[in-house]
Amino acid sequence: MSPVIAIDGPSGTGKGTLAALIARHLGWHLLDSGAIYRALGLAAERRGLSLDNPSSLQPLAETLPLRFDSGKVLLAGEDVSEAIRSEAAGMAASRVAAHTSVRAALLQWQRCMACEPGLVADGRDMGSVVFPHAALKIFLDASPGIRAERRYKQLMAKGLDANLPQLVADIRERDARDRSRSAAPLRAAEDAVLVDSTDMSIAEVFDRVLEEVRRVFPELVV
Numbered sequence: 001m002s003p004v005i006a007i008d009g010p011s012g013t014g015k016g017t018l019a020a021l022i023a024r025h026l027g028w029h030l031l032d033s034g035a036i037y038r039a040l041g042l043a044a045e046r047r048g049l050s051l052d053n054p055s056s057l058q059p060l061a062e063t064l065p066l067r068f069d070s071g072k073v074l075l076a077g078e079d080v081s082e083a084i085r086s087e088a089a090g091m092a093a094s095r096v097a098a099h100t101s102v103r104a105a106l107l108q109w110q111r112c113m114a115c116e117p118g119l120v121a122d123g124r125d126m127g128s129v130v131f132p133h134a135a136l137k138i139f140l141d142a143s144p145g146i147r148a149e150r151r152y153k154q155l156m157a158k159g160l161d162a163n164l165p166q167l168v169a170d171i172r173e174r175d176a177r178d179r180s181r182s183a184a185p186l187r188a189a190e191d192a193v194l195v196d197s198t199d200m201s202i203a204e205v206f207d208r209v210l211e212e213v214r215r216v217f218p219e220l221v222v
């Protein structure tokens with residue numbers, strides 16, 4: 001199997017940005033697994049399916065017409081890259097992601113993304129379930145307050161409405177569901193390197209993770 005770097009952690013830690021930077025730096029592929037759950041949530045809502053009923057979600061997960069193309073997320077050919085980024089889509093993702101059968105349906109699909117020269121996989125269970133043999137596992141965390149603040153700034157920068165106390169509440173609710181679910185709960189793999197980004201800039205996190213990449217892949221000139 002091609003080399004994999006797994007980057008897990010809750011939302012708002014800078015995980016997605018970090019994964020994209022590392023993938024670009026190494027010239028490796030990138031798997032944004034959250035986008036899969038977000039797209040599934042969106043597809044389910046559009047079909048009027050209950051997000052809490054795995055028996056109708058599983059067949060949809062098995063046949064989801066999803067493609068990643070040049071940084072875009074395409075659902076049945078439609079560019080949903082922006083639509084899946086809303087807070088509501090994040091909540092819907094977290095609900096569909098709680099079902100064991102839905103996760104199982106998406107497992108092989110994600111594993112197939114590991115191809116040469118390597119894959120940087122971003123999610124909640126990349127190191128613990130999907131790629132348990134990943135050569136490097138990073139668990140990126142940060143306090144809920146700072147994660148909400150970062151999200152608030154992102155939304156404001158996009159000219160979207162944002163309410164900080166509501167964002168803190170949403171983050172806590174999504175964390176609680178992701179950490180307490182029985183199917184692949186959000187947790188650091190035992191062999192993961194923990195990085196707390198609360199007081200770090202994205203550049204500092206990038207440098208810290210690159211140190212680990214050099215340690216694990218000394219043959220890569222990075």
Ligand code: C5P
Pocket residue numbers: 011033034035037038090093094095097098122123124125126174178
């Ligand atoms: O990372 P992102 O915020 O895009 O993920 C959206 C939701 O998808 C998460 O809150 C989580 O419930 C779910 N997810 C997951 N496993 C992954 C990636 C995301 O359960 N590997």
